[in-house]
Amino acid sequence: MLTRILKQRFAVSFTIILLLSAESAGGWGFFAHERINRLAVFCLPPEMLVLYKPHLEYLRVHATDPDKRRYVVAAEAPRHYLDIDLLDQPPYRQIPRSWQEAVARYGADSLQRNGILPWHLEKIMFMLTKAFRERDQQRILQLSAEAGHYVADAHVPLHACSNHNGQFTGQTGIHGLWESRIPELLADAEFDYWAGKAHYIGDWRAFVWQIVTSSGLAADTVLKKEKWLCEQTPPAQRYAYEIRNGVLTRTYAEGYTKAYHRLLNGMTARRMKQSIAAVAACWYTAWVNAGQPSLQELHHTSLTESELQEFEQLQQRWTEGRMLGRTE
């Protein structure tokens, strides 16, 4: 995510899924990623809308491909997070921004363990710019959808924190509460989605690091406020049971979720809106840096047979549901 996913199953007399993120029930947990990609399209200038608007559905559906790929490729997981607190102290200014320097300081293995999100976003920007230069429609759409995913993930505080699911502080499940349960319950009804016109980002690397460090700095609040709320709330009021896809599912109770959202002073809403603006800025910046090519007559306008097969395989492996590497 915005989705590092938690799937916990335990049998009582029937199976209960502790559904603190929704993916395991068949795509419901992808809500925020899909919304963010879709809404970012409306921030684009008309020259880009000629391509992006007719492919709105593609950008929405494929917003979650990077999370699905975690069921196929073990190397995928670290692209979604950075355990920034394991690399530096707040305000996190000492971490080398260049990949080569970071590898020299921490070693490649340690970075793969602690996450590579900001560096991966630099690579994605390079690839998307190249796709625009080559006027390759499928690559533009695929990389736009996937860039949207990683940009959105960078805005989630628990994607920039080693205690990413509250596992060190007795708060297991908080990841899904912040990034899935709050948006699913409140976003369409209450959030202000209009993020304005897409901005050009002069220094993409600095922009990405500003997002990731602000996420890392916000993680402490995300954890502390929930801890406090949990202590004030009897267990029976913390959770609710719902039937989802025919399965009895334990989730955070509506009242608890809303109380947490209020305690955070709407942080999830703010960061979701910032994600929409940043995704639009990413696409727009890549297009400008490629020389603003016309998007009306492009090459490679439909998927090849092997690309289709690859997508089907992704769907298949995800449906089978065995994630490789870190699960959140």
Ligand SMILES: [Zn+2]
């Ligand atoms: Zn992700």
